[in-house]
Amino acid sequence: MSWLWVIIVGLVLGLLARAIIPGKQHIPLWLTILCGMLGSFLGNAVAGWIGVAETKGVDWTRHLLQLIGAIAIVYVGNMLWNSYRGNKRGSKQRA
Template sequence: MGYWIWMIIVSLLAGVIFGPLARLVLPGKQNISLGWTILGGGIGAFIGGLIAYFLDIKDTDGPDWIQYLIQIVCAAVVIAIIAARKPRAT
């Protein structure tokens, strides 16, 4: 159980980095706040971490680039969903 709590905490912290990165790879302008960007990045990082865990992508000696890529893609999907559901400012 400690692993999952640690994963949630790390995912929310990763949202600070992965959220803005995910917005960079998305086309167009997303009318969402920085808070929604970080939250969406954290949720995407958590989902991506779960996918990497179940695909048996283990920790390596260096950076886990495949896991990071999966997390950024998931963060981009979550942010795209959040941006589509938020009403547009006129």
């Protein structure tokens, strides 16, 4: 059951990250979920490093760090996917 929640959180964070990043991302849904999951893990790690991983009530700082991590991972994942697939749709073409 815990893996199901990891996938759901990855989907939500990945879609939020794609909505926040300007422009269109050309990555498939499975990669969006994977990037969201990695961003969640990164945000949790940073929250632990700065000492806000476990607080009373809603962990808004941890959630914000997870979203920031997902944004960073989706951005990098999009760049890597475009370079791997050879897509130049997202970049300006020089004449």
